[in-house]
Amino acid sequence: MTGEEQEFFEVTVRQAKLEAEGVVSLEMVPDSGLLPPYEPGSHLDIELPSGLIRQYSLCSPPADLSFYRIAVLRETYGRGGSDEIHDTALVGKRVRIRGPRNHFRLEPSPRYLFIAGGIGITPMLAMVIRAEREKSPYELVYAGRHLETMAFREKLANGPHVKVVVSTETGRPDLAELVAGATDDTLIYACGPSGMLKDLDEVCAKAGRAGQLRLEKFASDGEAAAEAATGHSFVVELAKSGTVVTVGSDQSLLEAIQGLCDLPTSCEDGFCGTCETRVLEGIPEHHDTILNAKEREAGKTMMVCVGRSKSPRLLLDL
Numbered sequence: 001m002t003g004e005e006q007e008f009f010e011v012t013v014r015q016a017k018l019e020a021e022g023v024v025s026l027e028m029v030p031d032s033g034l035l036p037p038y039e040p041g042s043h044l045d046i047e048l049p050s051g052l053i054r055q056y057s058l059c060s061p062p063a064d065l066s067f068y069r070i071a072v073l074r075e076t077y078g079r080g081g082s083d084e085i086h087d088t089a090l091v092g093k094r095v096r097i098r099g100p101r102n103h104f105r106l107e108p109s110p111r112y113l114f115i116a117g118g119i120g121i122t123p124m125l126a127m128v129i130r131a132e133r134e135k136s137p138y139e140l141v142y143a144g145r146h147l148e149t150m151a152f153r154e155k156l157a158n159g160p161h162v163k164v165v166v167s168t169e170t171g172r173p174d175l176a177e178l179v180a181g182a183t184d185d186t187l188i189y190a191c192g193p194s195g196m197l198k199d200l201d202e203v204c205a206k207a208g209r210a211g212q213l214r215l216e217k218f219a220s221d222g223e224a225a226a227e228a229a230t231g232h233s234f235v236v237e238l239a240k241s242g243t244v245v246t247v248g249s250d251q252s253l254l255e256a257i258q259g260l261c262d263l264p265t266s267c268e269d270g271f272c273g274t275c276e277t278r279v280l281e282g283i284p285e286h287h288d289t290i291l292n293a294k295e296r297e298a299g300k301t302m303m304v305c306v307g308r309s310k311s312p313r314l315l316l317d318l
């Protein structure tokens with residue numbers, strides 16, 4: 001389902017808790033009954049009192065649908081969403097959420113290697129809870145700069161398969177060693193700072209293990225939007241209104257269609273999934289960090305905020 005098709009609904013914030021230095025968690029409950037089911041790796045869109053829409057991974061136990069939990073790191077140079085969550089008294093307030101949606105699926109595998117950096121523990125936590133529940137063999141490496149800033153340590157199992165690495169004390173985890181130690185049937189899931197993910201990507205490619213790696217980016221490095229800003233000119237047709245627009249070589253697809261259709265966006269940088277749209281005809285050129293190689297090749301959907309077109313014309317379900 002694309003983001004466009006999901007509706008916002010209201011929940012009540014029942015708890016806000018400081019989980020670590022700079023990390024607050026919110027627990028949200030429905031008016032009655034249970035919340036929609038979700039798989040580990042899913043995230044929510046949350047509409048803040050100011051109207052900002054932000055995405056956060058669910059880190060509650062997926063089997064317990066009486067509540068959703070998210071955790072938010074205060075981002076010093078962010079765009080205001082995390083500050084608002086940290087600074088607003090939200091307990092008892094109603095907020096609108098949409099989702100859950102999942103661009104980071106936990107695929108079946110005989111074993112897993114989970115690598116979390118900092119707040120990247122949030123999607124990993126739901127995955128670890130699932131792996132524990134299903135008794136799937138896994139190893140978790142959770143890295144952070146200081147122990148005090150690392151949330152949810154108390155929720156992790158004890159044992160040699162869970163390693164907490166404090167980089168200011170023992171240095172960063174040796175990614176090459178971790179990847180070399182993984183068996184061929186291990187799926188490697190990682191979430192964390194873009195530098196760590198980039199390094200891991202390179203390490204896996206070098207080791208011939210790119211096919212085993214699944215990544216989730218939390219923030220853009222700005223490359224997607226920059227790449228999407230210019231390129232070949234092409235024509236886009238909006239199927240719902242029949243509007244036809246030429247996207248100039250010096251403008252983005254989003255700029256060309258903004259105001260002409262109902263397209264929800266949030267990050268506008270290809271990493272949140274809010275603008276995912278069905279491609280009815282034509283070959284999209286992807287610049288997002290959400291779709292995997294198979295989905296890109298299939299070309300059935302695209303993130304319109306950063307995508308362009310390989311074909312002279314693109315027909316979008318907008």
Ligand code: FES
Binds near residue numbers: 265267
């Ligand atoms: S608005 Fe976030 S991926 Fe397009």
